[in-house]
Amino acid sequence: MQNFEFYNPTKVVFGEGEIRRLSEFVPKAKILLLYGGGSIKQNGVYEQVKNALYGHELYEVSGVQPNPTYDKAMEAVELIRREKIEFILAVGGGSVIDSAKFISLAVPYKGEPWNILTNHEQVYAEAIPFGCVLTLPATGSEMNCWFVLSRGDQKLSAGSPLLFPKFSILDPKATLSLDRRQIGNGVVDAFVHVMEQYLTYPNNAPLQDRFAESILSTLMEEGPKTLMKPTEYEPRANHMWSATMALSGVIGAGMPFDLATHAIGHELTALYGIDHARTLALIFPAVMWVMREEKREKINQYAERVLKLKGSDQELLQGSIRKTVTFFETMGLPTKLSAYQIKEDVIEKVIKRFEERGITLLGERQQVTMNKVREILRVALQ
């Protein structure tokens, strides 16, 4: 395995009823409550949070949308600066938490905060502390230090060791009102996060491999259960913890990464507004097919260990793509661009966007050339 650093100081508080302990974890200070489109007002989480923080001085910014935007985040930055707010409580899913991370760095930032996303060389000395109440298990943002933000048709990511949440409360009960689309998206998002740290090349890291396979197997087992019985606690709890572990750094320690699926997916979101997870379901199976030679050994390992397949290389490849596609479709996510009426012109649109930013190579060994990206998109067409 490669040398690595592992650091993750987020305190996770997991389980039914834990939101009521909120005041143990937030400081006695002015707090910004950041949330999304109001679903937390319908499912009772907003009220639980307010009750738990009775007596604290609260401010609110709501309306954070999926694919959260710079403009909305800057609303909060300005409020925090004006009112000298000292702590952010993000109540929601990845979009709200990602916004909180950007806000956290942006408040003390000198200059144009969008530069945080365009200039990754910067080292930060200061960030506003924040905590999370997670209502949508998917992105893993509740236990890592990275975020993604959009401005116009740009969708960029950044991170800093200062951006680990101080705490994240994960109450599976707070997620039981999610709709089928959100559940399916959440499971597939987590699944592909794991795949991008796993389906590369052998690296003599058997524990990390097995940890990754553990999450893949659990998501394939619990995902359909929690979609079929969306009000049951246990499958959702298992989905939730799997999604958090998927991007907490544990399975990626010492491992190569393949971010090609995310990179191409982000472009589809920017161009067509497709949900993030749904872009991954479109692209990942095509990456498996197009990069089948480079990934052969790990595809075989995935086929045998996670999917319990046997057979020749060819059979393992076809079987593993087929089973992965079936899993995504079972979770309600289309795996072909034609489901969104997207035609061949997508190919050059995506390439152009990469070229404009000077990106020419992707993948764990930088072997995904722009021609490979063309092939991947062609395979994903129908």
Place this chain on the structure above:
Amino acid sequence: MQNFEFYNPTKVVFGEGEIRRLSEFVPKAKILLLYGGGSIKQNGVYEQVKNALYGHELYEVSGVQPNPTYDKAMEAVELIRREKIEFILAVGGGSVIDSAKFISLAVPYKGEPWNILTNHEQVYAEAIPFGCVLTLPATGSEMNCWFVLSRGDQKLSAGSPLLFPKFSILDPKATLSLDRRQIGNGVVDAFVHVMEQYLTYPNNAPLQDRFAESILSTLMEEGPKTLMKPTEYEPRANHMWSATMALSGVIGAGMPFDLATHAIGHELTALYGIDHARTLALIFPAVMWVMREEKREKINQYAERVLKLKGSDQELLQGSIRKTVTFFETMGLPTKLSAYQIKEDVIEKVIKRFEERGITLLGERQQVTMNKVREILRVALQ
């Protein structure tokens, strides 16, 4: 699964050559170098550490022994108080790190520091920060907040959230001079740590189960390799990371614990001076046998998933105990008390020690009565 809190802020720096980065992680302050019997002087680690800390003001306390003692630790406490030392660097295995944890709490402690181990109700506001350079993969102390210390024939444990190491440097190269006994002990210690968080009863936590099975499988695979080829980097690296993960809290999140093996094992160490890991190899298979009804479902799962056995309950039970015993013996650890010329009188000696401390029940459901302890010790005799 049960509600849980997961918190582990230790920064792990893993891999060959990382010791040279030490000065990045320690403060510019007076540092106490704490180490053991001098093996780090023979294998070059002492020199690497001194070189990496060139220019720092260093103090030293050496001579920490396996089953580290209160008296030795108090030597360091007094030196730190006298010289106003601000940081402890533990260079060694679990004994040195456990001592550093006690010292860390003891320095600012008002009153008799041994009370830290006898009065677990105390909450601490202050501890001297410390970091680790790990030279013996085994106990997992490098990435958790617990420790064990002995005084006379008492061997007690304690912990505090203040006791996570600030950092731990894990360079597998620094462990390649270990002897066969240390390697075997280290692998079995980690294996039983996992078992105590896994082999209890079904708890609807499939991810935690699979993570545990991942470590068990990896230790069974890599353990014999690293014993056979003790100077090879990769198997030792995998052993090392498995041992750290075993007691980092990841696999125990939301799970019941069975500390019966450790509890009985500690008494054997106190009575006969047997290495900690070697007591676990004696007791754990006997616990499997005596508690076979209470643990049936998890024993079957272990047999099928980790050991790839098939058959009736009876066959799975016998096969799994046999394979576990074979694994321990392959690692060089005897599994019967007769190997140490210990006879039947051990039984009442151990019981007496439990009774003196008012301990009458052990195990994940407190079903290990003192009569069960008698049975366990009888099974372990020969």
